[in-house]
Amino acid sequence: MAMNYIWDLLIKAEDEGLSKKDIYFHLAEAYSPYMELSPQLLNAQYVDQHVEVNPYYRYYGIFNGLFHPDHTSDIEFRNYLLDTGLHFLAEIDRMQGMNKREFYIRFILREIKADVFGTLVRDNIHAFTKKEQEIVALNMLRLYRTGEEIYLLKDTLKRLFKNCMIYVKSEDQDELLLYIRQKQTAQNERKVQLVQEMFLPIGFHMEVYWQYHFGIIDAEETMKLDRIALY
Incomplete structure (x- = not known):
């Protein structure tokens, strides 16, 4: 089964023995507006440590101004903010989906x-x-x-x-x-x-x-x- 969401990918990564710290989220160069993850192979069953993401799929209100085409400075810092923010949001996803x-x-x-x-x-x-x-x-x-x-x-x-x-x-x-x-x-x-x-x-x-x-x-x-x- 393909992984569709950032929280789904982190759970799969842990099952494979990876730490959350081993996963890095990046803005995808090309992505579908209907998917959150943008892997090269849609049905890949393994976890790539560098993950391309469409952050606007569910979090447009948070990230809509982070990578504006007119902003060409501080790319490394903005990539860091995206990675950190998505890790935080994935943890919220997981907590909301947990039962007692x-x-x-x-x-x-x-x-x-x-x-x-x-x-x-x-x-x-x-x-x-x-x-x-x-x-x-x-x-x-x-x-x-x-x-x-x-x-x-x-x-x-x-x-x-x-x-x-x-x-x-x-x-x-x-x-x-x-x-x-x-x-x-x-x-x-x-x-x-x-x-x-x-x-x-x-x-x-x-x-x-x-x-x-x-x-x-x-x-x-x-x-x-x-x-x-x-x-």
Whole structure:
């Protein structure tokens, strides 16, 4: 789907790992009066860091005198004003389109990055994509409302790691067994550490198995030679 508005482009940029500071808005040399963005390829699915814009599409009253043909001085300063103004207006667009839940998610993520939840959480949140950060923040909201730690621990892990499996031991000790069908990487470890820090109840222990499942009697898939993790 093509991007049509400045706020649409900034959201797409964040999804691709770009910062808002990486995007620069410029007055388009040629543009359609019916479009806000003027990309060279109308259906481009990637984000170009230098974006040509028709600022008069929605903001004629703000920018109508900024690039008058008779004004030939201070071009660099006027370009700066256009870029800064459009970034500000895009943020207003996004705030107006947010519902209460989205506002709370952004608030929690801001608190995480401000070290409110501890250094481990602050440092490890950067291992997550933007969408994954929102999954964690949303379940933190649900945790405050319901207190269902184990359920939300499982839900968060299953959303982050496709086809992972979580077992609660039937013995007296409070222990969980987590199997993740992926290789053990530093980034994945950081994700699991954050989820444990935020959702694992005090007194519980979670054992993590990567790539190879531990053997279960009568479960043939878990009893293959050279593909069994020892428990």
